Every structure is written in C-alpha cells, then in structure tokens.
Amino acid sequence: MENVVLIIHLLLALSLIGAVLLQRSEGGGLGMGSSGGGNGAMAGRAPGTAMGKVTWVLAIAFICTSIALTIIAAEKSAGSSVLDRIGAPTPVPEVTAPETPTEGGSLLPPAAGDTGPLTPRAD
Template sequence: MLLGILLTVHVIVCVALIAVVLLQRSEGGALGMGGGNTGFMTARGAGDLLTRTTWILGSIFFLLSLTLTILAGQERGSSSVVDRIKVQGIDPSTLNQPSVPQPTAPAVPSDAPAPLTAPTPQVRSPFEGPAQAPAAPSNP
C-alpha cells in the first residue's frame, strides 16, 4: 500500500521536474537557439524561482527513489536465490556424470533421392599465378 502511494507521488514529481526543466531559459545557446528577450519568463526572479524549484524537485526525486528502493528490497525479504533453490537436496556425486545418449531409431530406407552435395571449393592463391586446369585422365 505504502509502496503504491510513494510510486504515485514519484511519478507526479517526475512530471513536475520535467515541466520545470523545460520551462527554464537556455543559457548555453544549444543548436543556436539561445533564449532571447521574447520569452514569457524573462525576469531574473522567475529564473531564480525555477532554479530553486528544480533543486527542490530533484532532491525529492532522489529521496523518493532511495526510499522506494529500500522498501522494495525489504518487501521481498532477505531470501537469496540460493535459499529459494533446494540446494540441500542435490547429490554432489551426480553433478558431473556424463549424460547417457538416448537410443535413436534405425534409419528407414525410403525411395527419396539422396541429398544434393555442393562441389568442393578450390582455393586459388594470387601469388602462384594463373590456375592450371587439372589434367584429364587418359584411357589407353
């Protein structure tokens, strides 16, 4: 119950933090889009308010993230993966035994043609010169 409430507050803080950061005036002039005097929040006081709000929302965001992590860890309990597996019931002498292959059924001859095979590739080195054709067998 508490975890759900904190998660809801966390999402609201995230959305508010995104909105406040996007409302701030760009001071670096990234991609040539520097903040001019035509913006609706140009006063120095508005900049200070947005900066303070960003710091407050950022701090709340990090505290909520830490709290949610701790609560989620406690809710799962202190059990580890080894505790959940039945390690005591395993016999160590059977762990490294080779597996016995399953018997396979004998191949049934069929009327299907033999599978096609690819010709053997011939490697020709560029350093040996032009490849010579193999000599044809001669029949006397």
C-alpha cells in the same frame, strides 16, 4: 505503501521534466558562454529565479523518493531468495530419444526425385 511512493515518484519525475523544459535557456553547453561570471550550480550559489528553486525542490524530492523505494525494495527481499519463493519443485517429464531406423536404413534425407515413402535404397 510502495505503490503510493511509486506514484509520487512518477509525478515528481514528470514535474521535474516540465520544470527543466520551462526554464530559460542561457545558451552554450555546460554554462559556457553565459554572461555574468557564471551562475546557478556551476558557481555554487543558489539559483536566482523561482523556476530554478522549484527545480531544486523537485530534484531533492525525486532523490528522496528514489531512496525510499530502494529501502522498501530491500526490506521486501531481505532474508529470502528466489528459490524460496518458487515452492515445491514440479516433476520433470521424461524425455525419450527418437527411434532410429531399423537395420539397413539410411540416416540421409531422400533424394530430390524420390517421391515415394521413406524406404531404404538398394544401390
């Protein structure tokens, strides 16, 4: 069920994008500069064109599918936590500390000219 609603949601999103891009531009940001005393959503009246009505229908359907997906996701996760879904804990491997050098050994890296094996220097 969730997949069907999700596919419908995605198709509505693409249709809504297309409907908005196909509408006639009236110029000006947020309705400024439009002649006719303001129209569309800014004046609270219904849109006058068929594309405007299609856009409103697609927007309402998009919001409905968004709410439906939210309800479906909430029902899936009700009463369970992430820890319940993990199952039995896996054993953790033991970590041992690295061996330290024997007596007299140096913890410093070898000198730049030192090419031999790592042996303590006798200074």
